[in-house]
Amino acid sequence: MTAPGRRTPGSLIETFAGLHLRRLGGWIAVADLIAVLAPAGVGGPAVRQALVRIKARGLLAAQSRGGVAGYLLTGAGAADLARGDGRIFRYGAFDADVSAGWVLAVFSVPETDRAARHRLRAELTWLGFGTVGPGVWVAPANLAAPAREQLRDADLDRFVTWFTGHGPDPAPVAQWWDLAGLAAMYRDFLGDWETGGRVDPDSPAVRPATDGRVFADHLHLVDHWRQFPRLDPGLPIGLLPADWPGAAAWRVFSSLHTRWSTPATRYVDTVVRPTPPAG
Structure with missing residues (x-):
């Protein structure tokens, strides 16, 4: 099982929108987006190409403000991000009840x-x-x-x-889902992130330049994680293999997300200029 699009420029921009764009007022200058994503390894040409594709899908709309080219989060895009919030940051929120069928x-x-x-x-x-x-x-x-x-x-x-x-009991879930592939993806996630952060945001040496490194790690972390709530159906633990790695992956994700959120936000606020009024 391979989740398409993770950690591509377009996926990272969508993750940035979910983490920061709404808090920033829903609009960002293209130049600021390019600048803020630089520590994450996304260059200007890749940002511009990805924005064209994201615009075509209706998540963002091109909008200039004060003579500055930028992009606005659409209503459909905001609704999609809101739906994702409840699943990305709440592992097990959709755990199935066996009796529900x-x-x-x-x-x-x-x-x-x-x-x-x-x-x-x-x-x-x-x-x-x-x-x-x-x-x-x-x-x-x-x-x-x-x-x-x-x-x-x-x-x-x-x-x-x-x-x-109601289906057969026990349900043949290993035939219906690629649980081995999903478990391998969880283990890949643990392999990438279980050793902890590349940067310790509690270190006195973090600010201000290192905040960009924390931001980059946080962006990649959330982008990597957000594939799982859509692929994992939230099956009851009794239907899963005994060594299921999903809960361990969630613990690593939530710990790093908590540690990195504040310095990542601080970095964004130092790079992105105040949003000019529309019109």
């Missing part, structure tokens, strides 16, 4: 609309659904409401018929 998404997409079929499969994967068979996807029942809402927003719900109920 399962939801099935059964879909049929015309052969002439292969793009919609691809988008639907991608959305269901990122919503935490596993595969029962061709055109039949399964998830814990508590994922039903957010899944239907997201597919409706993406104009994909018209292809789906929904069913809820």
Whole structure:
């Protein structure tokens, strides 16, 4: 299992938007975005190319203020970030209740609309659904409401018929989800971050220049982590392998996120200029 797009320039910009852009008023000058992302290893040309793709997806909209070229977080983008907040920073928030059963998404997409079929499969994967068979996807029942809402927003719900109920006991979850692949991704995360920070933000030598290094690590940390809430369906611990690494990965993420948030925010505030008024 490989999560696409993680730690690319576009993904890092989206992570920056979730962590900082709303607090900054939802708008940022292109020059400031390039400057603030420099410690994270993202150069100006890569930022500009990524912004074009993000704009096409509707997360950001180009907007000049005071003669300065910039980008504004759209309403749809803000809603998407808000949905992500509750899952990215709350491991286990969607833990399934075995007694609640399962939801099935059964879909049929015309052969002439292969793009919609691809988008639907991608959305269901990122919503935490596993595969029962061709055109039949399964998830814990508590994922039903957010899944239907997201597919409706993406104009994909018209292809789906929904069913809820109880499946075999024990549920063959290893057949429905690539648990081995997901566990390998969690272990990769632990391999990257378990040894602790590259920088200790409590050190007196941190400020101000080292704040940029902390910001870069924090941005990469959150960008790496935010793939998991969409791939991990939150299965009950009793359905998972005994050595499941998800909880250990969460403990590492939450500890580093807590340590790095303040110096990362301080760095952003020293680089990004106050937002000029619109109009």
